[in-house]
Amino acid sequence: MPGYPALRSLLFRLDAEAAHAAGMGALRAVQALPPLSAALRRHNLVDAPALVQTLFGRRFANPVGLAAGFDKDARVVRALPALGFGFAEVGTITPRPQPGNPRPRMFRLPEADSLQNALGFNNGGMEAARRRLARVWPAAIPLGVNVGKNKDTPADAALADYAALIGALSPFCDYLVVNLSSPNTPGLRDLQNESFVRAVLEAARGVTAKPVLVKIAPDLESGDAVALAEVAVDAGAAGIVATNTTNDYALLPGIPEAGGLSGKVLKEKSFRIFDAVAASLFGRAILISVGGVDSGAEAYRRIRAGASLVQIYTALVYQGPGLPRRMNRELLHLMERDGLKTIGEAVGADR
Numbered sequence: 001m002p003g004y005p006a007l008r009s010l011l012f013r014l015d016a017e018a019a020h021a022a023g024m025g026a027l028r029a030v031q032a033l034p035p036l037s038a039a040l041r042r043h044n045l046v047d048a049p050a051l052v053q054t055l056f057g058r059r060f061a062n063p064v065g066l067a068a069g070f071d072k073d074a075r076v077v078r079a080l081p082a083l084g085f086g087f088a089e090v091g092t093i094t095p096r097p098q099p100g101n102p103r104p105r106m107f108r109l110p111e112a113d114s115l116q117n118a119l120g121f122n123n124g125g126m127e128a129a130r131r132r133l134a135r136v137w138p139a140a141i142p143l144g145v146n147v148g149k150n151k152d153t154p155a156d157a158a159l160a161d162y163a164a165l166i167g168a169l170s171p172f173c174d175y176l177v178v179n180l181s182s183p184n185t186p187g188l189r190d191l192q193n194e195s196f197v198r199a200v201l202e203a204a205r206g207v208t209a210k211p212v213l214v215k216i217a218p219d220l221e222s223g224d225a226v227a228l229a230e231v232a233v234d235a236g237a238a239g240i241v242a243t244n245t246t247n248d249y250a251l252l253p254g255i256p257e258a259g260g261l262s263g264k265v266l267k268e269k270s271f272r273i274f275d276a277v278a279a280s281l282f283g284r285a286i287l288i289s290v291g292g293v294d295s296g297a298e299a300y301r302r303i304r305a306g307a308s309l310v311q312i313y314t315a316l317v318y319q320g321p322g323l324p325r326r327m328n329r330e331l332l333h334l335m336e337r338d339g340l341k342t343i344g345e346a347v348g349a350d351r
């Protein structure tokens, strides 16, 4: 979109969370004006036959999606196709509403094209989300719902949180994501163990037939990440989302040790974990790569490594709402250069 640098310099004068709220306000305005959202959608949504895939029983016009955490409460679902996304994931949603951590809790690291956030699953809870999702379902683009336990839910009740969330929200989405990998809920990453993963997928099978994926952290040893992802898929997970933000603060010496890092600083670390998981699971599960994806070329690298889909968050903040369109056009160009006629041929081409 022309003019994003000017808009960005205005937004970047605001605190990062206030700028996000301004972006959400703009998207609410877009969805309140159907002719405007239709016009933006026609311009931004790249819908070329070569990029189309059918996954989870739905048509994905293109493989570039919005990552979890941007639209935590499913407030702007109807505006997201206007940004050119082929799909979107809302959440993380918890059973009960919770305020998240004290502000400020979201920071830009502009020299590194990165963000640091310690939001802590601020959201309006499952009932409010369910009502909102019911109003927009079925969405114009495939929709994932990402779920997590409440901060004050003890570890031995975490399973009940996930079962309740999946039961309540699965009627209104195309896939669900069990988030075990946010660094901002104390103890959450401890649930990234084989017995919990098995139990949560078994509980999910009891309440939904929809695909359930597991989102993992980039801070696992790659052997542990692969083992966990394999357990998840063996226990019935339809796929893996890799990765969440990192708390490897050594990546940017001198920064405060709080919250999760995303964006460019995460790119290689996230790719390494994704690549290790894909080496084991490509062909057996749907793999979604997220973490530092910031261009069509980077999306193409993830896709060739085995990602059916990619997601972005931080790069959208730095590059603006024209990014999904640019990424998809670049993807088409790279596929044509390499003689790949459909995205199906590109997915896993390097495996």
Ligand SMILES: Cc1cc2nc3c(=O)[nH]c(=O)nc-3n(C[C@H](O)[C@H](O)[C@H](O)COP(=O)(O)O)c2cc1C
Pocket (backbone or CB within 6 Å): 067, 068, 069, 070, 072, 091, 092, 106, 115, 117, 119, 121, 146, 179, 182, 215, 243, 244, 245, 261, 262, 263, 264, 266, 290, 291, 292, 293, 311, 312, 313, 314, 315
């Ligand atoms: C401000 C912010 C909030 C986020 N909130 C969530 C969340 O609620 N649930 C989740 O699974 N991931 C969350 N994420 C992680 C993103 O979905 C994504 O995994 C991560 O940022 C890496 O992608 P990126 O480098 O494109 O931003 C959040 C990320 C950011 C920057």
